[in-house]
Amino acid sequence: MVPTAYYLILAAMLFSIGIAAFLIKRNVITIFISIELMLNAVNLTFVAFAHMWHQVSGQIFVFFVMVVAAAEAAVGLAIILSIFRTRQTLNVDEIDLMKS
Amino acid sequence: MNPMPASYLWFIPLLPFAGFLINGTLGRRLPRAVVGTVALFFTALPAALVAWLWMTMCAAGAPSSIESVIRPSGYEWIAITGFHADFAFSVDALTLIMLGVVTGVGFLIHIYSVGYMGHEEGYWRFFAYLNLFMFFMSVLVLAANFLLLFVGWEGVGLCSYLLIGFYFKKTSAANAGKKAFIVNRIGDFGFLLAMFLLIAHFGSLGFTQVFSAIAQHPEWQDAQWITAIALLLVLGAAGKSAQIPLYIWLPDAMEGPTPVSALIHAATMVTAGVYMVARCHVLFNSTPAALSVVACIGAATALFAASIGMVQHDIKRVLAYSTISQLGYMFLACGVGAYAAGIFHLLTHSFFKALLFLAAGSVIHALSGEQDMRRMGGLRTRTPITFWTMSAGVFAIAGIPPFAGFFSKDEILYRTFTSTNPLHIVLWLIGLATAGMTSFYMFRLWFKTFFGEQRIEEHALLDQHGATVHARSTTTLTMVAEHDEDQGALPHGVHESPWIMLLPLCILALLSVAGGWIGIPAALGGNNGIERFLGPVFANGATGEAVALTTGHGLELALAAISVLVALGGFYIAYVFYYEKPGTAAALAERNRRAYNLVKNKYWVDEFYNASLITPLLMFTRGVLELIFERGVVDGSGKAAGATTRGFAWLARKQISGNIRSYAGWLAIGAAAVIAVMVFGNSLWGHL
Numbered sequence: 001m002v003p004t005a006y007y008l009i010l011a012a013m014l015f016s017i018g019i020a021a022f023l024i025k026r027n028v029i030t031i032f033i034s035i036e037l038m039l040n041a042v043n044l045t046f047v048a049f050a051h052m053w054h055q056v057s058g059q060i061f062v063f064f065v066m067v068v069a070a071a072e073a074a075v076g077l078a079i080i081l082s083i084f085r086t087r088q089t090l091n092v093d094e095i096d097l098m099k100s
Numbered sequence: 101m102n103p104m105p106a107s108y109l110w111f112i113p114l115l116p117f118a119g120f121l122i123n124g125t126l127g128r129r130l131p132r133a134v135v136g137t138v139a140l141f142f143t144a145l146p147a148a149l150v151a152w153l154w155m156t157m158c159a160a161g162a163p164s165s166i167e168s169v170i171r172p173s174g175y176e177w178i179a180i181t182g183f184h185a186d187f188a189f190s191v192d193a194l195t196l197i198m199l200g201v202v203t204g205v206g207f208l209i210h211i212y213s214v215g216y217m218g219h220e221e222g223y224w225r226f227f228a229y230l231n232l233f234m235f236f237m238s239v240l241v242l243a244a245n246f247l248l249l250f251v252g253w254e255g256v257g258l259c260s261y262l263l264i265g266f267y268f269k270k271t272s273a274a275n276a277g278k279k280a281f282i283v284n285r286i287g288d289f290g291f292l293l294a295m296f297l298l299i300a301h302f303g304s305l306g307f308t309q310v311f312s313a314i315a316q317h318p319e320w321q322d323a324q325w326i327t328a329i330a331l332l333l334v335l336g337a338a339g340k341s342a343q344i345p346l347y348i349w350l351p352d353a354m355e356g357p358t359p360v361s362a363l364i365h366a367a368t369m370v371t372a373g374v375y376m377v378a379r380c381h382v383l384f385n386s387t388p389a390a391l392s393v394v395a396c397i398g399a400a401t402a403l404f405a406a407s408i409g410m411v412q413h414d415i416k417r418v419l420a421y422s423t424i425s426q427l428g429y430m431f432l433a434c435g436v437g438a439y440a441a442g443i444f445h446l447l448t449h450s451f452f453k454a455l456l457f458l459a460a461g462s463v464i465h466a467l468s469g470e471q472d473m474r475r476m477g478g479l480r481t482r483t484p485i486t487f488w489t490m491s492a493g494v495f496a497i498a499g500i501p502p503f504a505g506f507f508s509k510d511e512i513l514y515r516t517f518t519s520t521n522p523l524h525i526v527l528w529l530i531g532l533a534t535a536g537m538t539s540f541y542m543f544r545l546w547f548k549t550f551f552g553e554q555r556i557e558e559h560a561l562l563d564q565h566g567a568t569v570h571a572r573s574t575t576t577l578t579m580v581a582e583h584d585e586d587q588g589a590l591p592h593g594v595h596e597s598p599w600i601m602l603l604p605l606c607i608l609a610l611l612s613v614a615g616g617w618i619g620i621p622a623a624l625g626g627n628n629g630i631e632r633f634l635g636p637v638f639a640n641g642a643t644g645e646a647v648a649l650t651t652g653h654g655l656e657l658a659l660a661a662i663s664v665l666v667a668l669g670g671f672y673i674a675y676v677f678y679y680e681k682p683g684t685a686a687a688l689a690e691r692n693r694r695a696y697n698l699v700k701n702k703y704w705v706d707e708f709y710n711a712s713l714i715t716p717l718l719m720f721t722r723g724v725l726e727l728i729f730e731r732g733v734v735d736g737s738g739k740a741a742g743a744t745t746r747g748f749a750w751l752a753r754k755q756i757s758g759n760i761r762s763y764a765g766w767l768a769i770g771a772a773a774v775i776a777v778m779v780f781g782n783s784l785w786g787h788l
Binding site for chain 1: 764765
């Protein structure tokens with residue numbers, strides 16, 4: 001049986017990659033994907049702990065996260081599409097209307 | 101006549117205060133006639149109340165029973181452990197005389213002001229200040245404790261400042277106001293210290309408590325702390341009553357309107373110091389050293405100011421130095437223990453000096469603002485009523501019998517001569533010399549102003565114009581206002597003042613003639629009413645009666661004769677110098693140029709104060725306080741605080757870049773920090 005720590009290390013690596021990508025990348029789609037990556041890293045820790053403590057609530061929480069992530073993906077992609085239509089770019093550095 | 105209820109006493113100060121509130125808040129929008137009526141009404145009523153009070157008190161029986169402290173419940177002011185003060189008024193013979201002067205002469209001067217100030221801007225402001233002054237002055241003389249007296253004391257100082265600087269657009273007037281205020285501050289500082297010492301030693305500031313405590317402890321005689329209190333009070337009195345070394349503000353105070361000079365700087369406020377010394381006679385009697393200081397200050401001031409007054413050319417300045425000199429007389433009287441004589445002179449002086457100032461104002465008015473006596477002359481026929489009334493004042497102050505000033509001045513000189521003070525002969529000689537000088541400079545003013553040929557050039561047409569305008573103006577307020585409107589700022593020729601100004605002059609002239617008759621000494625067949633009236637107040641200080649009995653009347657008559665001769669001598673010299681041979685004075689001055697210049701420049705006292713006190717003080721302020729403290733410490737700490745905030749703001753501003761990814765980075769760092777604290781924090785805090 002694989003120790004729980006392995007799952008957690010993997011989850012931490014995925015999460016860190018997600019953060020790094022989120023900070024470094026300029027393309028909105030890539031940033032979006034990196035958010036998904038972080039969410040899934042969290043899901044992995046949930047499942048790992050649920051398995052470790054033999055509690056089902058962690059597994060249920062993962063389903064919630066998946067549902068919310070799916071909804072978020074739908075809304076997010078719609079926003080990205082409309083941004084692209086109005087500004088002809090997906091570079092976040094150029095989407096700076098709020099910058100003073 | 102029904103006796104006046106004691107609670108009515110409150111109306112004496114409060115009515116003028118109401119007048120001040122009305123004129124001070126609404127006056128700007130009210131027509132002049134209304135402003136004048138309000139001011140007159142709210143000063144006439146207290147005058148009537150005081151008259152009623154006089155009748156009540158005198159009907160109550162012998163003057164010895166005139167003493168009551170009105171202490172209404174619910175008017176407690178300060179009540180802490182070990183100290184207590186409240187809004188208490190007390191009335192005795194001394195207060196009655198002062199109240200009579202303040203409200204009576206004050207009311208007359210208000211009437212005069214309605215005419216005199218008719219042309220001026222800020223009419224409402226003038227009357228608001230004048231009513232405020234009446235309020236504070238009434239509080240000052242009615243107060244039953246030092247603290248309330250000090251309230252009035254400071255209040256009249258404030259009004260004096262406001263009214264000296266009434267023409268505040270003129271730099272010299274604004275500066276004179278400041279000078280008066282600052283010089284008085286030195287005196288008030290002494291007064292404050294004296295009050296602190298009184299609290300420390302008596303635990304009370306009430307006149308009754310303090311004075312009865314001193315009376316019960318004869319062993320306190322000459323105690324150092326009593327002398328200290330007395331000397332500090334003298335410093336306060338010297339500031340307010342313009343005595344050496346703090347007299348310098350009064351001549352400059354003549355920048356104010358003339359009625360103000362008459363009311364505040366001749367008749368009432370400047371006598372507050374004399375009143376205070378007389379009020380504290382129990383305290384002063386127990387310390388002969390301080391009393392001697394009072395006498396010496398008084399005599400020195402009298403002589404010094406009179407000598408300066410002899411060479412001044414500004415008519416108001418002559419009167420100002422004369423006031424200082426006469427106040428010196430009053431101090432001299434108090435200093436030799438003749439408080440009643442001092443108060444008597446205060447009373448007569450308030451009549452004739454107010455008269456002289458108002459008459460001088462009338463002269464200035466007649467000449468459309470000319471104050472230099474070198475440009476006056478021959479006004480006797482042009483302004484006859486002013487001439488006659490002013491003559492009464494001049495004869496009164498010069499000490500010619502039977503005018504008022506003769507009796508009071510003679511009483512002071514006599515009391516000085518017979519006093520137990522070791523210097524009494526010297527003091528008497530100084531007083532006598534001052535009497536001669538007084539007579540000389542007053543008759544000099546009289547001859548220069550009213551006799552000789554007219555020295556002001558005037559346009560015949562303008563003269564006629566002025567005459568017709570004034571022929572139409574009568575004593576009523578509305579007419580004055582109308583006259584003011586069609587007159588505008590046009591210069592007009594030499595003319596007599598309107599009746600509203602002449603009426604107070606006539607009343608004061610009558611008082612200057614007859615006012616002294618209440619104090620005719622026994623030696624001249626009188627009964628010395630004022631001394632008897634004030635007797636109960638100064639009971640434990642009056643040694644004069646005993647002296648009079650032992651020496652008989654011969655000495656008193658001889659001294660009176662000498663002082664009359666001296667006064668006539670002054671008259672004769674002035675007559676020769678300024679009427680018979682007008683060039684004599686100038687020739688004499690030319691021969692003694694150095695002495696003349698010394699006196700002419702007021703002994704360089706102002707310059708001396710400037711060099712010895714003001715310049716070093718200013719240098720210290722500008723060099724040390726401004727450069728090091730103000731710029732370094734105060735501004736520096738402010739700037740440092742500003743710079744620190746700026747620095748932090750600069751750091752904080754770096755975060756708000758508007759770059760989404762940098763926000764996300766901060767977010768990640770923050771989250772990492774939170775996790776780190778949660779994971780490692782426990783073990784870390786556990787060790788602490």
